[in-house]
Amino acid sequence: MRALVLLALVPLVMWLTQTALLLRAGLPVRLRINSADLPQRLKWVNRVVTYVAFATVLLIYPPLCHSESPLTYYRGFFPLGLRPLEMLHGAAAAILYLVLLYLAWTISGNVRFEVRHDAKRLARRLAGVPLTAILAAFVEELLFRAMLLNDLLASLNVYLAVPIGVVVFAGAHYVRSVKRYWTFPGHLALGTLFSLAFVYTGALWLSLGLHAGGILVLMAVRPFIRYTGPAGLVGASIFPYAGILGILALILLSLNMWLSYGVVS
Amino acid sequence: MNAQTQTECVAVVCDRDGGDAPAMEAFLTAQGLADAEWFAPRDVDEVDQAVCTGRVRRVVFPTETQLLEALWNNEIAFEHWLASDLRLEFVKMCEPTSAAHVEAVFESWRRWQRRHRRRQFVAGIILSIVAIVAAFVLLLIRN
Numbered sequence: 001m002r003a004l005v006l007l008a009l010v011p012l013v014m015w016l017t018q019t020a021l022l023l024r025a026g027l028p029v030r031l032r033i034n035s036a037d038l039p040q041r042l043k044w045v046n047r048v049v050t051y052v053a054f055a056t057v058l059l060i061y062p063p064l065c066h067s068e069s070p071l072t073y074y075r076g077f078f079p080l081g082l083r084p085l086e087m088l089h090g091a092a093a094a095i096l097y098l099v100l101l102y103l104a105w106t107i108s109g110n111v112r113f114e115v116r117h118d119a120k121r122l123a124r125r126l127a128g129v130p131l132t133a134i135l136a137a138f139v140e141e142l143l144f145r146a147m148l149l150n151d152l153l154a155s156l157n158v159y160l161a162v163p164i165g166v167v168v169f170a171g172a173h174y175v176r177s178v179k180r181y182w183t184f185p186g187h188l189a190l191g192t193l194f195s196l197a198f199v200y201t202g203a204l205w206l207s208l209g210l211h212a213g214g215i216l217v218l219m220a221v222r223p224f225i226r227y228t229g230p231a232g233l234v235g236a237s238i239f240p241y242a243g244i245l246g247i248l249a250l251i252l253l254s255l256n257m258w259l260s261y262g263v264v265s
Numbered sequence: 266m267n268a269q270t271q272t273e274c275v276a277v278v279c280d281r282d283g284g285d286a287p288a289m290e291a292f293l294t295a296q297g298l299a300d301a302e303w304f305a306p307r308d309v310d311e312v313d314q315a316v317c318t319g320r321v322r323r324v325v326f327p328t329e330t331q332l333l334e335a336l337w338n339n340e341i342a343f344e345h346w347l348a349s350d351l352r353l354e355f356v357k358m359c360e361p362t363s364a365a366h367v368e369a370v371f372e373s374w375r376r377w378q379r380r381h382r383r384r385q386f387v388a389g390i391i392l393s394i395v396a397i398v399a400a401f402v403l404l405l406i407r408n
Contacts, residue, residue: 085406088402089402089403089406089407092399092400092402092403093399093403095395095399096396096399096400099392099395099399100396102388102392103389103392106385106388106389106392107389112384112385113384113387113388114307114384116307217395224388228339260407
């Protein structure tokens, strides 16, 4: 439960930072975390403070709650031998599911492809995709699985720990003001997939692969795609998994992971 | 911003660096619309939002081609545009009753279809290759 408390401090730090920056910029204070109208330089400060807050939580949790160094604690979730192959397995599975969804929507006319940026900007965006995918997935898996879910599993049974971990993971994507809130069930399904992958394997390789593979496809496809179908059915923007069919795909992928790793023969 | 521009915000759908920009600028100057807000053709959906929310009451296109492209792409809810008291203008346009007008619409539609088919084909091929490679890796690991 201590991980939950530590994580809850992050939005508080975000809000306090935002409040200080709003006051500095002479703007009215607000309850919602939304830096949209802050000047660019202060927006940057806000972002850096947020990253530092997450990094601090990650770094202080192991010594505070397990009397271990961060390196020793987190290394325990990356067993070696053949286990790293789980990451490749997860990534391939996530990529296959997402690409099949996109193919189905291409055939059914629910998406349209067009290059949305000039060549230079496009090349810059695409070049950063693999690293961003791995880094983003790595940080989120450390935070929500290695730290939060593992901590919850230590004090609660799996049937309570997983739903709490999933809700916190999904909710964390809505702490800041966002454009779409209807994507919440999609984040719940996504959190369930990653959490089950972690519970089944007791390591981060599989969930990291699933997460990074997903981000990789979403970000690589994003500059080329426009959704023309109903959002509730096929999703929108970087949320193809948030439509009904996307959620169904996530449930089936979770079932695949259960069959591969969860069923003890 | 004065009271008049607040009530009649003008949107221009034209690439600032494109070939139509000089004619558009001349048109805007002649009409006294120097404060008009410029949108790149790929951001026409933002113009649509502005029209639907009533923020924009006048839209200027370089030619009818850009509007037709947006229509074929389903980027604008044209029924809302028609229902509103929107003023739609073109810097250059064929005579609406002439055969040249029909030909322009047909040519725009044909060009759009050709481009659309080509893009869907390329996207389909790339996605299929990625799917095949991912399936191969999956089966390889499980074996």
